[in-house]
Amino acid sequence: MAVRAVGCCALELILTGDPVPAARAAEIGLVNAVVPAGELLDAARGLVDRIIRxxxxxxxxxxxxxxxxxxxxxxxxxxxxxxxxxxxxxxxxxxxxxxxxxxxxxxx
Structure with missing residues (x-):
């Protein structure tokens, strides 16, 4: 049986308004990284440090x-x-x- 991919992730999200779990958002490239809540500020600062170099x-x-x-x-x-x-x-x-x-x- 042939398998075909259906749809576009962005269009699906726009049209359905479904919430996107963090892991799925990372998988489809909506977010750069998923980190535990307690590490979010450190991760953001790390990204800023890489940019401001x-x-x-x-x-x-x-x-x-x-x-x-x-x-x-x-x-x-x-x-x-x-x-x-x-x-x-x-x-x-x-x-x-x-x-x-x-x-x-x-x-x-």
Whole structure:
């Protein structure tokens, strides 16, 4: 007997309004991680720490590129991304990031 997948998770959730258990939300990519309630603040701080290691200009450019770009045709989305990247190139943050990248020991 052939088995076929049915539907789209997002559409199902929108149309049914069914609650989504945390494990299912993680399984379908709605959340990044599931942690015990007592560890939620530490997990959130860990995510923030990973983000703020990067230059604010770079983080801001990523947000400016992704947020509108997700709803654009691919060619327009890539143009938005390229413009955001180009705006970061002359910044100190990019120069510092490139210097750190080039100074890393070779993987191997």
């Amino acid at each position: 990067h230059a604010p200009t770079a983080v801001s450019a990523c947000l400016r590129a992704v947020t509108p770009g997700i709803n654009l045709p691919i060619d327009e989305g890539l143009a938005v991304e390229a413009a955001c990247f180009a705006a970061t190139v002359p910044t100190d943050g990019v120069r510092e990031g490139l210097r750190r990248f080039l100074d890393r020991p070779a993987a191997g």
